[in-house]
Amino acid sequence: GENVEQHPSTLSVQEGDSAVIKCTYSDSASNYFPWYKQELGKRPQLIIDIRSNVGEKKDQRIAVTLNKTAKHFSLHITETQPEDSAVYFCAARDPGGSQGNLIFGKGTKLSVKP
């Protein structure tokens, strides 16, 4: 089955700097890659996603890139702000089964220091 690895597990940056979180997946048939943000004590919420027919997607300060050949995708946050501090999870849709299941990475705890 699908396996998702996420790095780093923790990341600390200064306010205004950029942050990059990387994930790799194992099944080349995976076609959907969402990123979730989880603030302390809250539920995971989708912040951006990308499908396998595009290589990059941007939404204001957030961007995701996908390299299908290498089977990895990354989250880029520019001009980080203290409110970006949270745990970020990448995921890949499991191509097996009934096309509904996501396989999540272990998460990256991002700390943005003012």
Added chain:
Amino acid sequence: DAGVIQSPRHEVTEMGQEVTLRCKPISGHDYLFWYRQTMMRGLELLIYFNNNVPIDDSGMPEDRFSAKMPNASFSTLKIQPSEPRDSAVYFCASSSTYNEQFFGPGTRLTVL
């Protein structure tokens, strides 16, 4: 839409007691997922349903855990008997085919 609804939000119980967690998915969604989150193990998928049918329960830790979805608007996750190591936040999520999963607010379970 109110989003995914879970109850209770917090549950404190004693070891050996039965615990029932409840979830109402977003109307029209055909997938429902139960996750468990702990600091040590992260976000773990326990079981998921498609059109009320369990598809994959390989993440259910042991026979003490069971889940049902009697109709499209309701699901339960039951732990009987509960143990301290079951303490975690349990999330329910729902989605429609090929689209994002929406998470509920979670149930924080503490087993003493």
